[in-house]
Amino acid sequence: MKPAPIDTTAPATTTTTSSARSSTTTQRFVSGLWSPFKSTPTTKKVTQEKQQQIQPPNQCDLPGFQEALLAQMEQLNSDNGNDPKAQQLLNLKRQTIRQSLVLASSNIPNKDDYDWDFWSAAICDFDQVHKNKDLSRQVQKGVPPSLRGMVWQLLSKSKQVELLASQQYCALLRMSSPYDKMIQRDLARTFPGHDYFKEQDGVGQEGLYNVVRAYSVYDTEVGYCQGLAFIVGPLLLNMPDEEAFCVLIGLMSNYGLRGHFTPNMEGLHLRIYQFEFLVAEHLPHISRHLQRRGIDSTMFASQWFMTLFAYKFPLDLVFRMYDMIFAQGLEVILKFALALLKRNETHLLQLDFEHLLDFLKNGLFEEYKDDERQLVQDANAWNIPRKQFVQLEKEHKARVTKDEQNAKLVDSLQKQQAALRQQVDQLQNAATTLQSEHQDVKDQLQASQDQRQHMLDEQYHLKTGVAALQATMEHIPSTVEATFKNQFDPLCTENAHLSQTNARLEDQLSSMETLLIDIKMKYAQSENERDELSKRLFEMKKVIAQ
Numbered sequence: 001m002k003p004a005p006i007d008t009t010a011p012a013t014t015t016t017t018s019s020a021r022s023s024t025t026t027q028r029f030v031s032g033l034w035s036p037f038k039s040t041p042t043t044k045k046v047t048q049e050k051q052q053q054i055q056p057p058n059q060c061d062l063p064g065f066q067e068a069l070l071a072q073m074e075q076l077n078s079d080n081g082n083d084p085k086a087q088q089l090l091n092l093k094r095q096t097i098r099q100s101l102v103l104a105s106s107n108i109p110n111k112d113d114y115d116w117d118f119w120s121a122a123i124c125d126f127d128q129v130h131k132n133k134d135l136s137r138q139v140q141k142g143v144p145p146s147l148r149g150m151v152w153q154l155l156s157k158s159k160q161v162e163l164l165a166s167q168q169y170c171a172l173l174r175m176s177s178p179y180d181k182m183i184q185r186d187l188a189r190t191f192p193g194h195d196y197f198k199e200q201d202g203v204g205q206e207g208l209y210n211v212v213r214a215y216s217v218y219d220t221e222v223g224y225c226q227g228l229a230f231i232v233g234p235l236l237l238n239m240p241d242e243e244a245f246c247v248l249i250g251l252m253s254n255y256g257l258r259g260h261f262t263p264n265m266e267g268l269h270l271r272i273y274q275f276e277f278l279v280a281e282h283l284p285h286i287s288r289h290l291q292r293r294g295i296d297s298t299m300f301a302s303q304w305f306m307t308l309f310a311y312k313f314p315l316d317l318v319f320r321m322y323d324m325i326f327a328q329g330l331e332v333i334l335k336f337a338l339a340l341l342k343r344n345e346t347h348l349l350q351l352d353f354e355h356l357l358d359f360l361k362n363g364l365f366e367e368y369k370d371d372e373r374q375l376v377q378d379a380n381a382w383n384i385p386r387k388q389f390v391q392l393e394k395e396h397k398a399r400v401t402k403d404e405q406n407a408k409l410v411d412s413l414q415k416q417q418a419a420l421r422q423q424v425d426q427l428q429n430a431a432t433t434l435q436s437e438h439q440d441v442k443d444q445l446q447a448s449q450d451q452r453q454h455m456l457d458e459q460y461h462l463k464t465g466v467a468a469l470q471a472t473m474e475h476i477p478s479t480v481e482a483t484f485k486n487q488f489d490p491l492c493t494e495n496a497h498l499s500q501t502n503a504r505l506e507d508q509l510s511s512m513e514t515l516l517i518d519i520k521m522k523y524a525q526s527e528n529e530r531d532e533l534s535k536r537l538f539e540m541k542k543v544i545a546q
Contacts, residue, residue: 114144123147126154139327140376148319149238155326156250158243169245172214179216179224183209190229194315196237207236211245219252225261230307234318255330260306266400271305272297273396274389275334279341282382286341286348293353300360304337313365320372324379331389332379339378343367 118138122129129135143151177183187205191197197204211232216224231251235244252258259267276297280287290297303311308325310318324332341348344364351359368375 114142116144119144119147119151122154123150130154136327139323140380142320142373142376143323145238145319148323149235149243152235152238152322152326153243153247156247156254158246158250168218169214169242172217173210175217177213177216177224180213182224182226183212183216183229186226186229191233191310194233197233204236207241207244208232210241211236211248214245215248215252218249219258221263222252222258222261225306227303227306227311228261230310231257234308234310234315234322237315238319251325255325257308257330268302268305269400270393270396271330271334272301273399274331274392275301275305275337277392278334278338278384282338283341283345286345289349290356293351293356295353295357295360299357301337303361305333308333309336309365312362314369314372317365317368317372317375320376324376331384331386334389335379335382335384336375338382339375340364340368343378 115138118129118134122135122138139151187208188200190208191204194204196202197208199205208229212224212229215222215228232244232248235247239247252261256267259265259270261268276287279290279297308318309321313321321333321336324336341364344359344367348356348359368378
């Protein structure tokens, strides 16, 4: 399940007092003294701002072991003696440490009750002190703010890779990053309420931008992920940019934090799995309450683990959490999570979905707001053996492997299903075509059958007609003969009568023709006589006229 996006709408709460604030600034410079190479300040302006923040204390004598500590630090930075800017920064750092150690050796009551002998020995010979089990107890009591950045570097063993990493850091800053716009967009939303980071284009935002951007180029697989700046912020408040970059590499590589930001976020999923198991085992009421309210762990715990609680929690609490993470490993954040839930259990069980989720994101730290030491004590009170974390990790890996196998199987089955579905679609299309053709053939067959039936009906009627005609034909000869005979005799008689009449008429015609010829001849003769008489008349008239 994809984790919920990091909520950066409200500023991280800061309860650091003015003295602690000053010591926080001190921490950022102290850590540089442990570097065997030059820590170059970014700009002259930055150096001047730091000079204004740190006023040099009055010089006074220190106990021997403390003077030895300062001398050892100066020896480690002897290579910087020829650089005026580096020398100026070195003097400021030395004065700050001297001030812290003077206060520690004075009679001023210290509510933090740091064991300065132990921490001085730790700074001088960390490898030897690290073998001592007392280190974990001292870290639980708290790391002196002025030494915190240095102790974090020692615990994370960043010094072992710092020379190479610091050389890379400057080169990485000169390289382009595809995440520039995303990083710049998120800067204003990272610790917007903290004085050091709230100023746009200020030293704090510049440090955040440089370290996060350099890492995005350094680790191309991770690149940039929302929440990474919240990891870097507490580092920058305790050490310079280069050291913060080296410690970030240590956190990501050696402490397993990188898995929280890789594309698959396998480390974050492991942490969520361990968290859900531990809550169900040790805080069953809360576990059931979250389930009943429909709240999944990824809705709130992903922000905790991706930012190491820095996205909203007071930075004093976050610093103490970092102390424990560097000393005991990243699994300790699960103890902090359990301690926070346990401390707020009564209140959590009374909340509904909306208020419950908001409280888990924004209000869980209120119980420890002014007592970070109690938070550390409550977290360490959870006795969760290392082997249980290992066992849960094995179970999670087995589960992930099984899920991946199942996913591959499901993917294979889905591909097979898609192929089968395609075949089914093709067969369905073919069946539809065949069904259509079958329907056409069926319609044609029905039409043929109808036509055949019609023809059979016509054939029946024709047969009936033929039978009737045949029956009629059988009676026609006798009927015709009888009819003919009945009609023929009168016709013969009539014909004979007509023949006689015709003969008589022919005779009459012949007589009439003879008579006509005779008349015509007589007419012609009379005409001739008339013409003759006319001539004679004319001649007589002519004679008379004369």
